[in-house]
Amino acid sequence: MKIVLTGAQGFLGWHTRLRLHALTDHEVVPVGRAEWESLPSLIADADAVVHIAGVNRAESDDEVRDGNISLARDLANAIERGGAPPRVVYANSNQAGNGTPYGSGKEEAASILGRATEATGGTFVNVHLPNIFGEHGRPRYNSFVATFVHAVITGEEVTINDNQVGLLHVQNAAQALLDGLTGEAAEIHPEPEAHRVQEVWDLLQEFHASYVPSGEIPDLSSTFRIDLFNTYRAALFPEHYPIQLVPRSDPRGAFVETVRCRGGEGQTSFSTTVPGITRGEHYHLHKIERFAVIRGKGTMELRKMFTDEVVAFEADGDAPVAVDMPVGWVHNITNTGDDVLFTQFWSHELFRPDAPDTFPEPVRPQE
Structure with a gap:
């Protein structure tokens, strides 16, 4: 049609x-x-x-x-x-x-x-x-x-x-x-x-009090909370990002909390990416998704659908940061270092093969 x-x-x-x-x-x-x-x-x-x-x-x-x-x-x-x-x-x-x-x-x-x-x-x-x-x-x-x-x-x-x-x-x-x-x-x-x-107004105040200082995900136990939080964080993009993560070190090594969430379901996963390879190249209609590089070097790129400008964030596992992907923005991550890139992914919902809410689209369409 x-x-x-x-x-x-x-x-x-x-x-x-x-x-x-x-x-x-x-x-x-x-x-x-x-x-x-x-x-x-x-x-x-x-x-x-x-x-x-x-x-x-x-x-x-x-x-x-x-x-x-x-x-x-x-x-x-x-x-x-x-x-x-x-x-x-x-x-x-x-x-x-x-x-x-x-x-x-x-x-x-x-x-x-x-x-x-x-x-x-x-x-x-x-x-x-x-x-x-x-x-x-x-x-x-x-x-x-x-x-x-x-x-x-x-x-x-x-x-x-x-x-x-x-x-x-x-x-x-x-x-x-x-x-x-x-x-x-x-x-x-x-x-x-x-x-x-x-x-x-009270919900937006609640979101702002936890999300801006530390990147803490608020209670997402209802569809309305999810929709309102997506509305709120879209207005923060890209000026608020990346979110600085805080390593806590001792003689054994370091611990970095990449996601703290107050409510709802959620799923954490990780990937390894060899040098020069790009992952992602898709967008979502409602999913809240966080990328955090935990080892290696990479570049996260995002483009709002039906526009041309690409927003890029550099990430290094030695100084970890996180970026939350806005709804309707195509996004990817590329290994720009010499070693294997380790990336942790978090989504506010469990992966459902029958409704993945993931739609392929390149960040940089071929001319």
């Missing part, structure tokens, strides 16, 4: 593209501002459009409302001109129709896209998303969770209205959009998980 994905460079767009890349063989055509004028030609031979591009906040209420309507009209015109009846999956909001500028704009956008799609014989799927949060969200734009994460890391104060809110991790939101690509459902309502605002 050929899928045109609007808003592909945004928060939800990046995660949706990542999930499509990991779990499907679909051809994805990412559309951002630079490609917007080419929409008619891009969707002419497409099987589906996933429309995420939108305006969350702007300088005026009119810009928020009219911005979402304008994007929908552009897409509707492209659908009518394209000559093909694609399936259109729309990333709508639970706020649609609540009378706010954002809710009014999202509601009108859904009506515009629904009429255009049905007029050409296509299928319109309206996905109503609640508050979403996750890795690489923008503070003061995508969600209050992103704002809280930024405030915890920078030491800023926040004002908390301790309401109960429904929260959905962005990868679950992306899956709801993928679900809209098949089946007959015209409306999809992914179920959020209820949490209090104060609870979110």
